[in-house]
Amino acid sequence: MVGSPAWAQAVTNGSTYKPTLGQMGKDVMWLPTPNELVDKMLDMAKVTAQDLLYDLGAGDGVIAITAAKKLGAQAVGIEYNPKLAAYAQTKVIEAGVQDKVRIVQGDIFQTDFSQATVLTLYLLPEINYQLRPTILKMKPGTRVVSHDFDMVEWEPDAVTQTVRARAMMWVVPANVAGLWSFKPGHGAPFEVRLQQIFQRVGGVMRTGNQEQALVGAQLQADRLSFQYVAADQSIHTVKAMVQGDHMLGQDISLGQTVDFTAQRR
Numbered sequence: 001m002v003g004s005p006a007w008a009q010a011v012t013n014g015s016t017y018k019p020t021l022g023q024m025g026k027d028v029m030w031l032p033t034p035n036e037l038v039d040k041m042l043d044m045a046k047v048t049a050q051d052l053l054y055d056l057g058a059g060d061g062v063i064a065i066t067a068a069k070k071l072g073a074q075a076v077g078i079e080y081n082p083k084l085a086a087y088a089q090t091k092v093i094e095a096g097v098q099d100k101v102r103i104v105q106g107d108i109f110q111t112d113f114s115q116a117t118v119l120t121l122y123l124l125p126e127i128n129y130q131l132r133p134t135i136l137k138m139k140p141g142t143r144v145v146s147h148d149f150d151m152v153e154w155e156p157d158a159v160t161q162t163v164r165a166r167a168m169m170w171v172v173p174a175n176v177a178g179l180w181s182f183k184p185g186h187g188a189p190f191e192v193r194l195q196q197i198f199q200r201v202g203g204v205m206r207t208g209n210q211e212q213a214l215v216g217a218q219l220q221a222d223r224l225s226f227q228y229v230a231a232d233q234s235i236h237t238v239k240a241m242v243q244g245d246h247m248l249g250q251d252i253s254l255g256q257t258v259d260f261t262a263q264r265r
């Protein structure tokens with residue numbers, strides 16, 4: 001087989017292997033995501049040619065192959081069962097996308113997928129839950145789409161469905177919890193204490209002895225925004241980009257924009 005890795009050639013040489021619906025994998029059985037839902041999942045995650053998609057538990061490779069063929073994405077499918085991984089590799093070649101899709105035979109709990117910009121899952125609730133801490137450490141903005149199974153109390157940002165099945169999507173949020181010191185380009189410095197439960201945020205702002213709850217705090221990937229009322233009763237909108245323990249952004253009020261930096265203490 002031209003273009004397939006040595007392990008795939010070794011497994012498939014002379015083989016007429018065909019996977020069986022419901023055959024057991026390591027942690028989850030094999031069932032393919034129907035094409036209609038694959039399209040909806042990729043659409044929901046807004047996959048483009050700039051993305052690197054990882055399908056955790058790749059089965060016959062349908063999600064990785066579709067992402068490459070229809071949307072030009074680079075894709076990696078991690079599949080534990082060597083025969084199924086080799087079968088997926090033959091499908092990659094049949095689809096003519098071997099320059100974009102790599103099938104890796106391995107365990108999703110032992111394989112690094114931290115570079116992914118999009119993750120797709122069709123696993124089980126408890127496996128999603130076990131993967132969750134690793135997923136939450138990924139780059140903010142990474143999209144995660146799961147066929148059927150949720151992430152327990154991490155609510156999805158979007159849901160889609162077909163007549164028979166549903167999928168949910170999450171955007172990995174930046175970690176913003178803690179006490180932040182804001183330094184505006186001009187005007188008084190202030191402090192904000194942010195609380196966070198996944199993508200939901202709230203907080204309190206302190207200037208001198210005055211405290212007030214933030215209004216309308218929102219976190220989308222690494223973008224944080226909130227509003228507060230200044231001492232002169234003007235409403236300010238803060239928009240920030242979070243980079244680890246730093247933020248850069250703008251404080252906008254009455255048509256005036258003041259740049260600021262913020263630092264987590």
Ligand SMILES: C[S@@+](CC[C@H](N)C(=O)[O-])C[C@H]1O[C@@H](n2cnc3c(N)ncnc32)[C@H](O)[C@@H]1O
Pocket residue numbers: 024025026027028029030031032033055056057058059060061062063078079080081084106107108109121122123147
């Ligand atoms: C329900 S199927 C989904 C296949 C594909 N992602 C799709 O949506 O069409 C789950 C796949 O995960 C594989 N699998 C189970 N446990 C795994 C593990 N620990 N590491 C890698 N693959 C695994 C199974 O062999 C099976 O092919």
